[in-house]
Amino acid sequence: MPTINVSHLRNGTLVMALAMVISACSDPEPEPIDLDSLLSSETEEVEEVEKGPGFTAAAELVRSTAQRQGAAILQACDNLNAGVTDFLAQPNETTRGLAQTAWHNCYEQWNRFRPFHQRAFTLTEQTEFRRLQSLINVRPYQPGYIDGLPDYPYSGLIHESGLDLTLEHLVEQHQMMDAESPSLGFPVVENFLWREPLVESWLPVAGADAAVVERRHRYLRLATDHLMGQLQIAVNRWQDDAGFSLLTEDGQMRLTWQSLQRLAQVELLSYSFADGTLDESSWHHLSAEAGQGRRHVLARLDGITALLQASEDEAGPLSSWLDRAETDVTSAMLREHLQTARAAVAALPENYTFGDIDPTQWQNTRQVVAQVAVDFNTISRQLGVTLITE
Numbered sequence: 001m002p003t004i005n006v007s008h009l010r011n012g013t014l015v016m017a018l019a020m021v022i023s024a025c026s027d028p029e030p031e032p033i034d035l036d037s038l039l040s041s042e043t044e045e046v047e048e049v050e051k052g053p054g055f056t057a058a059a060e061l062v063r064s065t066a067q068r069q070g071a072a073i074l075q076a077c078d079n080l081n082a083g084v085t086d087f088l089a090q091p092n093e094t095t096r097g098l099a100q101t102a103w104h105n106c107y108e109q110w111n112r113f114r115p116f117h118q119r120a121f122t123l124t125e126q127t128e129f130r131r132l133q134s135l136i137n138v139r140p141y142q143p144g145y146i147d148g149l150p151d152y153p154y155s156g157l158i159h160e161s162g163l164d165l166t167l168e169h170l171v172e173q174h175q176m177m178d179a180e181s182p183s184l185g186f187p188v189v190e191n192f193l194w195r196e197p198l199v200e201s202w203l204p205v206a207g208a209d210a211a212v213v214e215r216r217h218r219y220l221r222l223a224t225d226h227l228m229g230q231l232q233i234a235v236n237r238w239q240d241d242a243g244f245s246l247l248t249e250d251g252q253m254r255l256t257w258q259s260l261q262r263l264a265q266v267e268l269l270s271y272s273f274a275d276g277t278l279d280e281s282s283w284h285h286l287s288a289e290a291g292q293g294r295r296h297v298l299a300r301l302d303g304i305t306a307l308l309q310a311s312e313d314e315a316g317p318l319s320s321w322l323d324r325a326e327t328d329v330t331s332a333m334l335r336e337h338l339q340t341a342r343a344a345v346a347a348l349p350e351n352y353t354f355g356d357i358d359p360t361q362w363q364n365t366r367q368v369v370a371q372v373a374v375d376f377n378t379i380s381r382q383l384g385v386t387l388i389t390e
Contacts, residue, residue, distance in 0.1 A: 053324040055249040055256075057317035062256050063244055065306055066116040070235030073113055077106040077231055084189070084224045088217055091202035100193050104292055107186055110137065110231070111286070111299035114267060115307060117234055118259035121243040134175060136230050138182040139271070140283045145181040146191045147216070157183060158215050165218050167226060185230070187289075188223040192216060194289040254385045256318070260304060261376040262388040269373040270389070272297050272353070273366040281353040294345065294352040301342050304372075308335055327382040329375045337375055341368045 083099030120129035143149065147156040163169060173183040182188060195201045195216070202217070204210040237243045244252060277284045286296040308331060310316025319331030344365040349355030380387055 053321055055253040055321060058256070058321040059244070059249065059252040061310060061317045062116075062252070062307065063238060063240070066113075066238040066244070067235075069109070069113045069116065069303070069306070070238055073106070073109040073231055074235060076102070076109045077228060080106040080189075081224055081228055084193075084220060087193070088221060091198065093198065096193060096198060100290065103186075103189060103193055103290060104287075104295070107190075107287065107290075108296060108299045110186070111296045112303040112306070113234070114263050114300050115259055115303045116238060118262045119255055121237070121247065121255070125243075132230060132233060134179075134182070135171075135184050136227065136234065137186045138175070138180065139187070139286060140180055140288075141182050141187045142178075142180050143187075143191050143289065145177060146183070146188055147195065158212060158219060161211070165215055165222065167222050170219075170222060170226070184223055184226050186227065189220065189227060190287060190290045192220040192223070253383070256307075257376070257380045257383055258385050258388065260307070261373075261380040261385070263300065263304060264369075264373040264376045265387070265389060268297070268300055269366075269369050272300075273362075273369050277353055278357060278359070278362060285353045288354075291351045291354075293354065294348050294350050297345055297352060298342060301338060301345065301372075305335070305338050305342070308338070322379065325383065327379050329379050334372075334375050334379075337368070337371045341365075341372050344368045 080099070080102040083095070083102035087095040087099040089095075117133065120126040144152055144155045145157065147158045148154055149156075157163060157165075157170075157173060163173070170183045174185075175181055176183075199205055200208040202213060204213050239245075244255065247255065272284060272286065274284060282288045285293045287293055308316065308319050308322075310318075315331055315335070319335070322329070322331045322334070345352075347361070348365060349357060377387055379385075
């Protein structure tokens with residue numbers, strides 16, 4: 001794996017250096033950590049002490065932050081559940097507006113939670129974890145798989161009259177056509193809450209197909225209930241006696257840095273700031289139907305910062321551990337780059353990737369986001385953690 005020369009990064013060859021890191025990764029999707037090989041033993045504990053600083057305090061911060069953020073998700077998404085209930089009881093602009101606000105709050109908390117839902121804890125959990133990921137959120141996605149489009153008003157599962165709308169059938173239909181065709185998760189609830197026109201879509205009035213309206217009501221209810229259940233599963237993975245807690249310190253360390261590296265490299269840089277983003281803005285938007293795209297990109301950055309800045313006045317155990325590990329990236333450098341990236345993203349249009357975006361401004365923002373990805377790639381590589389680029 002090539003070494004990144006930090007002085008080169010400062011001289012403007014950041015993206016080239018990042019490309020070198022990416023091209024050197026022969027395994028874009030490595031196997032998850034094997035729990036059996038990581039269970040504590042006296043020999044392993046001695047080896048870990050000899051290899052570097054102990055990760056216990058940092059691991060506790062990771063676990064407690066995940067649990068705290070998980071509680072925030074459930075609270076915000078309970079409000080979404082209530083908002084959907086009120087909207088379906090009385091479909092009007094007021095109830096829908098409240099449900100839309102609750103959707104954004106719930107989705108924002110999910111994006112803040114992203115550092116804690118990147119990798120399976122064990123090999124045996126891998127398939128189940130990937131399925132859970134997709135059932136919660138598929139991006140990009142094809143809205144025409146869910147309901148009709150202006151040019152194709154009778155497309156989507158809503159108009160498949162031969163399909164009985166049960167949860168079992170919706171689970172079977174999830175990504176059946178292709179990876180971008182979800183039948184459940186955040187995209188489905190989003191698609192319905194922003195469905196226009198409101199009256200014809202949600203009230204059985206003259207000119208509207210009453211059976212289709214009824215199917216939308218049923219579908220939104222099923223999708224919302226299912227989403228609540230999947231989010232609860234995601235949060236439960238971080239209970240004290242499960243998953244992360246069962247790994248050794250070395251396993252916890254590797255999972256933490258690999259998760260942060262994947263979030264920065266894949267979800268921030270490679271998705272939200274990919275080449276051609278401005279030409280295919282709807283494909284790279286985090287909430288194309290609901291809007292407020294910038295808000296959810298910022299939430300992903302904030303999720304990373306929460307681990308490296310434990311409080312306003314204290315960097316915290318993970319930053320302290322990083323400095324003791326003596327990689328080429330210090331915690332102060334990383335926090336500064338995160339702060340710079342956040343400021344640059346915050347200056348983009350509110351509904352990024354939509355809006356009138358100056359190409360120079362976008363390239364500069366991409367550059368500072370790439371710097372964060374390079375930081376995490378460098379840390380992970382020097383710690384011996386396999387990099388993920390897809």
